[in-house]
Amino acid sequence: MAGDSSFDQDKNKLAEYETSSSGSYKSSRGCFNSKTGELMGRNFFSWIKLLSFFFIFCGVMSTLFGLCMGIFFQTLDYYIPKLKIEDSMIGSNPGLGYRPAGGLGFKTINGDYKGLSIYSSLIWFRHGGDGNFDRLRENLDKFLEEYEPGFFANQGASLTKCDFESKPKLTDESCEFNKEWLSDQGADIKCISAEHYGYYYGKPCILIKLNRIYDWFPDPYDINEVRNHSTMPLSLKNDIEKIYEEKCDDDPNKYCPYLNMVWLHCDGEDDPDKENLGLVSYTPFRGFPGYFFPYRNQRGYLSPVVMVQLKNPTPAVLMNLECTAWARNIRHNRLKREGLVHFELLMD
Incomplete structure (x- = not known):
């Protein structure tokens, strides 16, 4: 069977390495085999295929990431935030x-x-x-x-x-x-x-x-709210009252821009x-x-x-x-x- 043949080939290859008289593979096991010309178990063409795959893979992923970021930034404004006031994390x-x-x-x-x-x-x-x-x-x-x-x-x-x-x-x-x-x-x-x-x-x-x-x-606040506020400091109330008396009409129901x-x-x-x-x-x-x-x-x-x-x-x-x-x-x-x-x- 194909599986047994592949196994026998690997077994023979291993025996060949161990019985090699030069010992070049043993002395640099896992790095370079001078007899077969393999580097870390791969020959030159195998390394070319592997590196080509990684370069193409990284290139495709970088392109997709760049496209996604470009589309995302098209939805943003440099001066106007997308989320405002209540919808933002800052709140209102x-x-x-x-x-x-x-x-x-x-x-x-x-x-x-x-x-x-x-x-x-x-x-x-x-x-x-x-x-x-x-x-x-x-x-x-x-x-x-x-x-x-x-x-x-x-x-x-x-x-x-x-x-x-x-x-x-x-x-x-x-x-x-x-x-x-x-x-x-x-x-x-x-x-x-x-x-x-x-x-x-x-x-x-x-x-x-x-x-x-x-x-x-x-x-x-309008002046009525200031006067009836239960937690506003008294000194602040007094200062607002002075501003109201100096700048505003006597009618408390009329809008005063100075408030x-x-x-x-x-x-x-x-x-x-x-x-x-x-x-x-x-x-x-x-x-x-x-x-x-x-x-x-x-x-x-x-x-x-x-x-x-x-x-x-x-x-x-x-x-x-x-x-x-x-x-x-x-x-x-x-x-x-x-x-x-x-x-x-x-x-x-």
Whole structure:
């Protein structure tokens, strides 16, 4: 039979190798047989066939993969995400961010602090002439670079001046945000780089931003909802009431554009933290104006930011601070950090 013949041939071949007087196969078993010219049990033409198969196989698979990726990328837009708001993993509940971030950074072998740490939410500094707040100032300067005029190419073509009474923007337009607005002209110590953002004087400034969510609109409270809100901080209610009395009509049922805001409130998490925090000011707004939204990846888009300045925090006391955003469609969850941001402050 054919099977027996093949077996006999292999058996004879093995016996021939073992009885070979030259011993060349034994000395390089599994590699090269000088008698038959085989390399690892295969002759030249066998290797050509095997390598040709693998090259053709890899070529076909690479071509199929490239075609699949090409078709897949044709379904994506470089500027508009396929999944938005509720359908995306980000969801529809924005969080807050803050600067300066990075905590103390990483300590080198020489004892110097270098870089930023994503695991630290502590703002720890020493104020005064021998202060160590340079890294905090640099972090704020770096973040605010994009707010400098002309940072983005052709930025002026898409930016427009907006206010609470302006008309809705076009899809490719975004509102101007001037870096100079972050400087409170009535404050003795201003939140600017020239004055070390208040860290030199023991009046630190913390920049708060609302995280971007594509095509998200805030749903602001009306004055009746603010007055009847059960969990909104009393100081925030009072500030909104003042804005309403100054800017809006007396009719509470009439729409007031100056309430088109995502309100911001920063305070200590617990009663001891609130006592040690002292007075807090917000510049330029008491939150984030609604006319900056939605974010649609516009060219040169600038997120609205708020400078929160602590006027007289208690030195040498570790404080747990929390800033919350307030609108109808913003929920607060400390565990998931939704609608808020937490950080610690220690001033020596």
